Amino acid sequence: MVVIGVIGKPNVGKSTFFKAVTLLPVKIADYPFTTLEPYKGQGYLVIECIERRFNVKCNPRSGVCRNGYRYVPIEMIDVPGLVKEAYKGKGLGNKFLDAIRNADILINIVDIAGSTDENGNMVTPGSYNPLEDFYWIEEEVDLWFFKKVKSNLNKVKRKIKEEPEKIFDHFYSIVSGFKIKREDIFVALRKIEKPLSEILESEELLYKFLKILRSVSKPIIHAANKVDLHYGKMFYNKAVKEYPDKIIVPTSAYIELGLRVLDMEGKIEYIPGTNDIIIKSNDPYVRTFIEYAEESVLKEFKTTGVQTILNIAIFNVLGYIAIWPVAREDLKDTKGRTLPDVYLLPPGTTVKDLAERIHSDLLKDMIKAKEITTGKFLNKEDKLGHNYVINILTKK
Incomplete structure (x- = not known):
């Protein structure tokens, strides 16, 4: 099963995002380290069911099929909130590090409205510049990976000295525990254009190589969350211009969760990843929420972005x-x-x-x-x- 890790600072909407795609109850509150343990849950990738091609009705063994859309199970991991120098163990760093080992891809949830400072404390929206959070989160992951590999390097170097012809196998023995394939190493070596023997003798080269290897084996894409807020749209547009090489998807986990809950309660009919909403309740708050969803997100972005980023992660980035x-x-x-x-x-x-x-x-x-x-x-x-x-x- 595909494994997606959800990472980011505290209070950026990770738990809301996680709950929306899994509907597994987790603690949601506005203070650092809300998620105190990595949560694993079954999320769902929503794709068009092949039943439409053959004009039949499917009978899923796992997941469900609604209105021609199949909900395909995927594994989600909601990891504890990151702070700077988490790779050194600050905050809940070590729990975070252990949680992402088996992830195929990481989604960094960024509070694009600037309503949380660098430590995840709530501040006035727009008062913090969230553009930094696209960079330092990736750096924390790369420094953690570098630290883990480096701690085992001396032992492996001794084996390499005894069996130089097995340098690749000995190096692979270090990184295989991070769900890294042999082919990933070959791809990274081709990109850095240096022999493995030279890389292992230079900390600078090793860090550069491991950064490439991590990007190949465990890519990071970004959810610009809270885009429903005014400052969210402003900072999202700035982020796209600032980081043209990064995959940044505008999202509102808050609206997605609200739509899914109303759908489960039978008050609306909603297929994740679409903007087709049928209101089935006369409750005033339902119509008010739908109007807010349409005006703040759906008219401009067509979807809440939550299902969109899952599809991008699995089909576009991983190529599944x-x-x-x-x-x-x-x-x-x-x-x-x-x-x-x-x-x-x-x-x-x-x-x-x-x-x-x-x-x-x-x-x-x-x-x-x-x-x-x-x-x-x-x-x-x-x-x-x-x-x-x-x-x-x-x-x-």
Whole structure:
């Protein structure tokens, strides 16, 4: 399952964002270190269901399908609020560091309205410049990674001295615990254009290399949160100009959470990631909230940005694809359920990888696969594409 880490200062809206995408109750209050432990929860990526392509009705085994939109489970981690020098253990730094080890990507929640200072204390909106928070949060992650690797380097250097031909393997033994793949290291080496032996002998080169490696294996994108406030829009426009190389998505976790709660209560009908809202209640506060949502965010940005940034993280940055495995050409599984599963899989996934993911015995008996939409037959080593509907054919 894809793992997304939610990071940022205290009081920037991390817990609100987390609650909106998981609906798992967590403590929400306006003081530093509201989240005292990393929270793990199941969030949902909302994508168009493939049922529309075939004019059928799906029966999901996990998640749900509403109005042609499939809610695909993903793992979310809400980590404790960061302060500067968290990598040294300040604030709740160590808890934060442990929490992001297994994340595939990190979303930095920035209070773009400038209503929290650098320590996460509440201040008058617009009185703090939030543009710094796009930079120093990334730096904390990079310094933590550098510190962790450096602490194990001397032990590994001794092994490298004894077996210089295994330098790559020994270095990989340090970073593999951070969910870093071998290919990530090769990509980082190509970018820095220096041999690993030279990198390990220079702290300056090592930091530069690890910064690249972290950006490859655990990229950080940014949610410009509280954009519904006046100063939020002003600072968001400044941030986009200041950091043209960063992915910055305007968000309002407050409005997203409100819409989802009203939807759950049956007072509105709302599909996350859209601006289509049907009011089903006569309660005055419902209409007032919807009017605020439309005027402050939806008219200008089309969505609250919460679902948008999840989709960007998984599909655009990580390059994952959605695959719909079926046991029969009529789109059913062995129990007669229609399109019961959808897998989010990394780029480069092959038919063989999918078969192994479904069941190891399936790989043993597999002959080939068929993509149902096109009718094309695929071999074991053929790579899969986004929204492929795959029927794996076996000897039995």
